[in-house]
Amino acid sequence: MNGWILAATVTLGGGVGATVWGVATGPLGRRVVAQNLCTAFACPALLLLSQGSDRPSYVDLALVLALLGPVGTLVFARLLAEELAEDPPSAWGLTYAAAAVGAVVVLAVCVTVGPSRAMAKLLVVGVLLIGGNLVASRALSGGFPELRRG
């Protein structure tokens, strides 16, 4: 049990655990934000697990999650635009915090890996994760202003 796996356990237990609670209770706005942040916390956890168990192939998992997680949030943002328009959810503090966690984890793993193709892949994952997280949050809080038919 090295430091990486400990960090992954903390991210999972704290971050993803909080999002599981957030998505199961409360108004619709909170649930959608929780679903968005679930991706933002699970992706760094996967990166930490990949570094901790010395399996660089797990970075592919983080890459696919960083790509498709925000797509999932966009699905909800678009198809629930009418319900969300009444009470636009905005949790920018939490969103920036999650983005910061992601950035810190990506930088830490990049520094450990050293300049190579693996580091380039990690940087791509980081950019997709943070960019996707921020854009998905923007989409939730008013990205589809006049949706009529879907």
Place this chain on the structure above:
Amino acid sequence: MADAVIVVALLLVAVSATAAVAVRDPVRQALVLAVLGVVLAVLFTVLQAPDVALSQLAVGSALTPLLLLLAVHKVKRRGRKEGRHR
């Protein structure tokens, strides 16, 4: 892998799955199912099955919620039309 992370992942899956059953409204259930998908993928990774985790991520993160919400959208639209004609 260390035992603590396996226990945490298993607990998360148990809680998410119970929440998915306890939530009755299809839209909210779709949200919980999306989170359950991600948590399951993390569990598979922790148990050293990355291929299965990748399949779960690919299907559960965007495809399943999209199918569910499109079905709900269609049913709601039909209900709204009937309400208007009445």
Place this chain on the structure above:
Amino acid sequence: MSRRVRLWLLAVGGAGLATLFVAAALDLPALGGDHHPYGDRAVHASLARHTANVIASVNFDQRAFDTLGEMTILFAAVVGCGVLLRQTRDEHRDRPAPEKVARPVRRHALLVLPVALLTGLYVIAHGQLSPGGGFQGGVVAATSLHLLYLGADYRALERVRPVGLYETGDAIATSAYVVTGLAGLIGGTAFLANTVLPYGTFNTLSSGGTVPLLNAAVGMEVACAVVVLLARFLDQAVEIEEGNGK
């Protein structure tokens, strides 16, 4: 049968099942032991054929026939959905008006679409080397295409997605899998035997014999099948309306 009798029956059956479950669980080997007779043999066979990803070797080489079954199940499911969700005579199509989407969302969707498509193709192509393969990469590629609907407009998606083409692609990919299997028969061994192509260098893109070919066939099949499936759902949810049109 009254409700009470039913509940008692459920309780008795459940208690029996629980007892058997607990007895079996107490007899299981510990989590994460190192006695894996089937795993050892599978890994040995996979390495003998220069396939780095043992799962891909099991799926597309040692038990390729099962994967053929799974692929045809997906094909049949999509055909069934197509039949169920087709436009019937008492429905008509109503073109949706173009929708307004916030600028950053639209830009993000159009930027991420090629990246996601490339990632899907990358996952398919590296199936025999790293976790992934035809199914996973195919779903990623198909989902990436629908960023056009999520981030822009349904009409934008319709323009890049002539459904007939994808249905044809689905059928062609399924046939390609079967034909690759037949090559094994023609080559003198068995259906779907991995003896037709040289095994190549371990841990490079050209390794594993027919595994990359079957991977590509499954990838194309899954991508086309998912696109067609989502097309049916989207048509019903967005376009098709009841009534004969006015």
